[in-house]
Amino acid sequence: MGYEDVGRDRSAEPSSGVPAAVLENVFDDPTQGEPGRDRIGVHLGWEFLLLAGLVALGWLLWRADSAVLRGTGLRTLLVAAVGLGLLALAAGLSLRTAAPNLAVGPVAVAAALHYAEQGDRGLPASLGPAAAVAALGGLALALAVVVLHVPGWAASLAGAAGVVVYIERRSAPVLVQGDYDPSRNAGYLFAGFAAVAVLGGLFGAIPAIRRLVGRYRPVADPARRRGVVAAVVTAFALVGSTVLAALAGVLLAANGPGPVPPNPGLDWTVLAIGVALLAGTSAYGRRGGVLGTLLAVGLVTVFEAYARARGWTVDRWTVGGVALGVGLLVTRLVETYGRPRPGGTEIPEPVGDGTISTGWTVPRSQPVDNWPPTLPTPAAPNPVDPWRDPRWEDSPRRWDSEER
Numbered sequence: 001m002g003y004e005d006v007g008r009d010r011s012a013e014p015s016s017g018v019p020a021a022v023l024e025n026v027f028d029d030p031t032q033g034e035p036g037r038d039r040i041g042v043h044l045g046w047e048f049l050l051l052a053g054l055v056a057l058g059w060l061l062w063r064a065d066s067a068v069l070r071g072t073g074l075r076t077l078l079v080a081a082v083g084l085g086l087l088a089l090a091a092g093l094s095l096r097t098a099a100p101n102l103a104v105g106p107v108a109v110a111a112a113l114h115y116a117e118q119g120d121r122g123l124p125a126s127l128g129p130a131a132a133v134a135a136l137g138g139l140a141l142a143l144a145v146v147v148l149h150v151p152g153w154a155a156s157l158a159g160a161a162g163v164v165v166y167i168e169r170r171s172a173p174v175l176v177q178g179d180y181d182p183s184r185n186a187g188y189l190f191a192g193f194a195a196v197a198v199l200g201g202l203f204g205a206i207p208a209i210r211r212l213v214g215r216y217r218p219v220a221d222p223a224r225r226r227g228v229v230a231a232v233v234t235a236f237a238l239v240g241s242t243v244l245a246a247l248a249g250v251l252l253a254a255n256g257p258g259p260v261p262p263n264p265g266l267d268w269t270v271l272a273i274g275v276a277l278l279a280g281t282s283a284y285g286r287r288g289g290v291l292g293t294l295l296a297v298g299l300v301t302v303f304e305a306y307a308r309a310r311g312w313t314v315d316r317w318t319v320g321g322v323a324l325g326v327g328l329l330v331t332r333l334v335e336t337y338g339r340p341r342p343g344g345t346e347i348p349e350p351v352g353d354g355t356i357s358t359g360w361t362v363p364r365s366q367p368v369d370n371w372p373p374t375l376p377t378p379a380a381p382n383p384v385d386p387w388r389d390p391r392w393e394d395s396p397r398r399w400d401s402e403e404r
Contacts, residue, residue, distance in 0.1 A: 054298050
């Protein structure tokens with residue numbers, strides 16, 4: 001028994017030999033994860049910068065065209081923010097589970113086209129089939145990702161190609177047939193989106209939920225399966241992100257001033273992923289902020305309105321590309337300063353011979369067969385010649401006398 005085994009209750013420990021108290025704070029994996037809590041300070045600092053940028057852009061927009069922030073213009077702006085926000089939530093949800101869904105943009109465009117064609121049947125009759133098909137498509141995508149255990153971005157890109165085929169069956173823009181006007185409920189829609197975004201961020205900051213949601217994130221070989229729990233959580237996230245994308249498409253189509261063009265929608269994917277990364281969600285999965293999604297959506301929406309007010313020609317690819325580039329820098333910032341604080345409790349790692357390293361320099365106990373004996377074994381005495389024993393001699397030997 002080595003030094004590390006003294007006084008240890010092994011009945012309360014897992015088979016890996018790692019103390020149970022350490023495993024309670026491990027987010028990634030009980031045998032390979034980082035111990036300790038993720039640091040949230042870096043997210044709060046970045047969200048303060050997003051808030052400052054939003055306030056500055058709002059002031060510039062007010063000076064350029066104050067009508068956008070009043071009355072009908074404000075309601076239209078809020079609905080546009082909700083539509084982009086649903087797409088950002090869809091992208092962020094898949095990113096947090098380390099299975100990014102690149103099909104959110106094409107799914108949104110396909111749902112918008114469906115609503116434009118079937119909107120005259122009423123909102124429930126047109127929205128219901130779109131959401132149901134999106135759920136089935138998300139389920140097929142989830143099964144491909146978790147059963148085959150392939151990267152989410154690759155499987156969703158294949159799914160996006162199939163959705164683009166459906167979109168390209170139309171050769172001209174589709175005029176919206178429905179009469180639903182979401183601007184009449186703009187305040188309620190934005191309040192609902194804000195509540196979902198903030199509550200999702202708050203729940204995502206809880207260590208147990210953070211660990212559960214990000215369990216699909218690889219910590220060693222990315223091709224190794226992460227377990228049944230990780231697969232189930234990732235599947236639900238992919239289904240939810242696909243349904244959110246469909247809802248966003250319907251809302252954007254109903255809020256748009258003109259017909260819905262049958263474009264592939266990959267520009268929406270770039271914009272959604274860019275906004276999610278800009279909000280502080282890590283491209284590697286698991287880590288994310290609290291208010292980041294709400295602030296990033298508001299920042300991008302106000303910037304697009306400001307660009308239109310100034311007469312700038314800024315397309316969706318440009319905004320999405322810039323947001324994506326800045327978001328990758330934010331990911332590096334989050335991964336560097338958001339991981340558990342260095343110098344804290346560390347998980348004992350196995351060394352080359354399979355023993356547990358505890359940080360103490362303690363000599364290994366040797367096998368019993370190689371222990372040195374307690375006392376040295378005395379050397380065997382030389383055999384005594386009985387004929388040379390002095391007791392057989394009663395007088396000096398002649399050959400040893402001086403007369404020899």
